[in-house]
Amino acid sequence: MDKNTDMPIYAVDEKSGAQGGPVNQGSPEPETTAAAKPTRTLWSDAWGRLRKNKLAMIGAIWIIFIVIVALTCDLWAPQWLGSPTQIDSSQMSELSKLPPSAEHPFGTDALGRDVLCRVIYGSRISLSVGILATAISTVIGLVMGALAAYYGGIWDTIIMRLADIFLAFPYTLFVIVLIAVLGQSITNVFIAIGLLGWPSIARVFRSAILSVKENDYVDAARAMGASDARIVIRHIFPNSVASIVVYATMNIGGAILTESALSYLGMGVTPPTPSWGIMIEDGQTYLATQPWLMLFPGLAIITTVLAFTLLGDGLRDALDVKMKDA
Amino acid sequence: MVKYIIKRVLQFIPVFLGVTIILFVVKTVVPGDPIKLIAGDKALTPEVELQLRAANDMIETDDNGAIIYDDEGNTIATPIWKQYIHYMSGLLHGDLGTSYTRKQAVTDIFAQKYPYTIKLAIVAIIIEAVVGIGAGMVSAIKRYSFWDVLVTLITSLLVAMPAFWLGMLLQLFFGVWMKDWTGGAFYLPISGASGEFQDWVYYILPAVTLAAVSTAYAARIMRSQLLEVMNQDYIRTAKAKGLSRHDVIVHHALKNALIPVVTYIGIDFGGMLSGAILTETVFNWPGVGYEIYRAITQRDWPIVMGGVTLVVIVVLVINLIVDISYAFLDPRIRFGAPKDQA
Numbered sequence: 155m156d157k158n159t160d161m162p163i164y165a166v167d168e169k170s171g172a173q174g175g176p177v178n179q180g181s182p183e184p185e186t187t188a189a190a191k192p193t194r195t196l197w198s199d200a201w202g203r204l205r206k207n208k209l210a211m212i213g214a215i216w217i218i219f220i221v222i223v224a225l226t227c228d229l230w231a232p233q234w235l236g237s238p239t240q241i242d243s244s245q246m247s248e249l250s251k252l253p254p255s256a257e258h259p260f261g262t263d264a265l266g267r268d269v270l271c272r273v274i275y276g277s278r279i280s281l282s283v284g285i286l287a288t289a290i291s292t293v294i295g296l297v298m299g300a301l302a303a304y305y306g307g308i309w310d311t312i313i314m315r316l317a318d319i320f321l322a323f324p325y326t327l328f329v330i331v332l333i334a335v336l337g338q339s340i341t342n343v344f345i346a347i348g349l350l351g352w353p354s355i356a357r358v359f360r361s362a363i364l365s366v367k368e369n370d371y372v373d374a375a376r377a378m379g380a381s382d383a384r385i386v387i388r389h390i391f392p393n394s395v396a397s398i399v400v401y402a403t404m405n406i407g408g409a410i411l412t413e414s415a416l417s418y419l420g421m422g423v424t425p426p427t428p429s430w431g432i433m434i435e436d437g438q439t440y441l442a443t444q445p446w447l448m449l450f451p452g453l454a455i456i457t458t459v460l461a462f463t464l465l466g467d468g469l470r471d472a473l474d475v476k477m478k479d480a
Numbered sequence: 481m482v483k484y485i486i487k488r489v490l491q492f493i494p495v496f497l498g499v500t501i502i503l504f505v506v507k508t509v510v511p512g513d514p515i516k517l518i519a520g521d522k523a524l525t526p527e528v529e530l531q532l533r534a535a536n537d538m539i540e541t542d543d544n545g546a547i548i549y550d551d552e553g554n555t556i557a558t559p560i561w562k563q564y565i566h567y568m569s570g571l572l573h574g575d576l577g578t579s580y581t582r583k584q585a586v587t588d589i590f591a592q593k594y595p596y597t598i599k600l601a602i603v604a605i606i607i608e609a610v611v612g613i614g615a616g617m618v619s620a621i622k623r624y625s626f627w628d629v630l631v632t633l634i635t636s637l638l639v640a641m642p643a644f645w646l647g648m649l650l651q652l653f654f655g656v657w658m659k660d661w662t663g664g665a666f667y668l669p670i671s672g673a674s675g676e677f678q679d680w681v682y683y684i685l686p687a688v689t690l691a692a693v694s695t696a697y698a699a700r701i702m703r704s705q706l707l708e709v710m711n712q713d714y715i716r717t718a719k720a721k722g723l724s725r726h727d728v729i730v731h732h733a734l735k736n737a738l739i740p741v742v743t744y745i746g747i748d749f750g751g752m753l754s755g756a757i758l759t760e761t762v763f764n765w766p767g768v769g770y771e772i773y774r775a776i777t778q779r780d781w782p783i784v785m786g787g788v789t790l791v792v793i794v795v796l797v798i799n800l801i802v803d804i805s806y807a808f809l810d811p812r813i814r815f816g817a818p819k820d821q822a
Binding site for chain 2: 315316318319322323324326327328330331332334335407411414415418419420421431434437438441442445448449452455456457459460463464
């Protein structure tokens with residue numbers, strides 16, 4: 155951080171302090187200078203840069219598309235393609251394993267259900283696991299990283315050793331063992347993936363805090379009597395939020411991959427709920443004769459994970475986050 | 481240097497203890513009575529059940545193994561901390577218990593399974609090192625060329641791809657669509673089961689599948705490292721004194737750029753030795769990962785616990801070796817400068 159950004163902060167705080175209010179009432183944001191110029195925040199700057207990044211925009215558009223599909227599919231998918239879960243036993247023999255056609259763009263599976271419809275509904279599982287599991291790991295990671303970096307010393311040692319212990323387990327194996335212990339359900343998939351993702355986020359946030367903590371304005375805030383929690387929330391968090399956003403975006407893709415692996419191994423959501431991993435597992439049996447059964451859900455996974463990676467890369471460049479150790 | 485190694489070895493101990501504690505906690509909260517799992521469908525007489533409980537350190541026994549009863553004639557449950565000590569002492573004596581389903585010592589089971597995992601990991605790591613470093617170098621040296629774009633594209637796709645799906649895709653391509661050319665050798669190879677082809681044929685697809693994602697990462701790291709090193713002052717000096725581009729890259733840039741890549745590949749080797757559940761499941765590969773997965777589905781906890789413990793030890797030891805050799809390779813650490821990693 156250069157001195158120029160620090161100076162107005164001092165000025166504003168001193169002024170409001172002099173006006174007689176309690177010291178910590180002074181806003182750390184230089185509102186006065188921002189009002190004088192057209193508003194150019196970190197985020198508007200970043201959006202300007204992100205918009206020019208074609209790959210990141212393709213990723214973002216694909217993500218928005220999938221989110222809309224996942225949210226609205228109840229309204230149109232069943233009318234068009236039939237139920238994603240129910241099996242019509244009277245017509246099963248005619249509908250079973252049909253190749254892709256105009257009526258069934260992705261073909262039908264062994265039980266006569268439309269593959270496109272199941273891929274569409276599968277996006278719900280993938281997106282919700284990706285987002286919720288990442289949210290869980292991010293919250294745990296933030297708290298752990300903040301404790302480790304801000305208090306340092308023994309806290310740092312304990313938390314970072316704990317992170318080492320978690321990272322020493324082979325990831326997929328540990329998730330599976332955890333699910334086996336917790337019991338197989340979609341909630342436990344969120345919990346297991348979320349619980350095991352925190353160490354890397356804690357490391358990223360810890361190093362972000364360590365670099366922000368050195369700034370003069372943090373010392374200034376402390377000198378004015380701000381509490382630890384206030385310093386972390388008002389000063390350190392806004393300055394490290396960029397790296398968290400980038401990391402979380404990329405993490406969603408990883409969580410989606412893990413969910414598909416769990417479902418493939420039969421440890422994730424239970425059939426007949428459509429999940430891309432389960433569909434691939436079902437399709438493996440018919441690999442030689444009906445390859446579309448495993449091809450389409452696989453393509454859905456790749457495009458979605460790739461979209462999150464591209465968006466994450468774009469955000470990283472736009473927000474100018476230096477990723478280490480990620 | 482010696483100080484660094486000692487420090488690193490000492491760090492290993494709390495991590496290892498932490499891992500065993502977590503595993504132990506996981507084992508004790510597992511739902512279901514282990515004795516019922518051991519018995520399976522067989523009905524147990526009360527005497528046999530008691531003996532089994534004593535043999536599995538679930539109730540207190542005296543030094544001769546006789547069951548201790550309290551004043552009312554009931555057995556005494558062994559406290560958790562004592563069970564942990566039993567588990568640890570077994571571990572240190574190389575005893576990981578007996579499988580419920582296979583009725584075999586867990587150590588014997590893994591002694592049979594580990595060679596498959598190790599062989600597969602060695603083939604995969606060779607692929608990763610050769611292809612990853614090669615592709616990364618081409619990509620960096622011919623920056624922004626067709627090859628660079630191709631490598632970037634392929635690595636992005638591989639990283640976004642589930643490994644098990646890639647395995648199936650390879651089977652589909654080589655085993656089904658190219659059947660006339662390959663003779664079907666690549667379709668669902670169950671290692672050496674048919675004996676129709678030479679052994680090494682069965683390693684190709686699983687090894688490629690196992691190596692794919694890591695190869696992509698290795699290529700990316702190689703590319704960014706080489707580009708970063710090429711920007712440094714000593715490279716400019718080497719160029720300025722008139723060395724050819726080839727000499728600059730081979731004699732000056734490569735050495736430094738390779739350190740992080742080799743470190744990554746080393747750590748990855750540890751990961752591969754820990755048994756690739758997904759790859760081994762897709763290809764029915766009789767290795768460690770598949771065995772642990774099978775044990776999880778059958779609630780065979782001694783194999784799960786023993787297997788995960790073994791695997792974690794392997795990972796930790798390999799990471800330790802990698803860290804120490806990293807210190808040997810990188811003079812900045814050898815001479816005591818802090819390692820600049822978060």
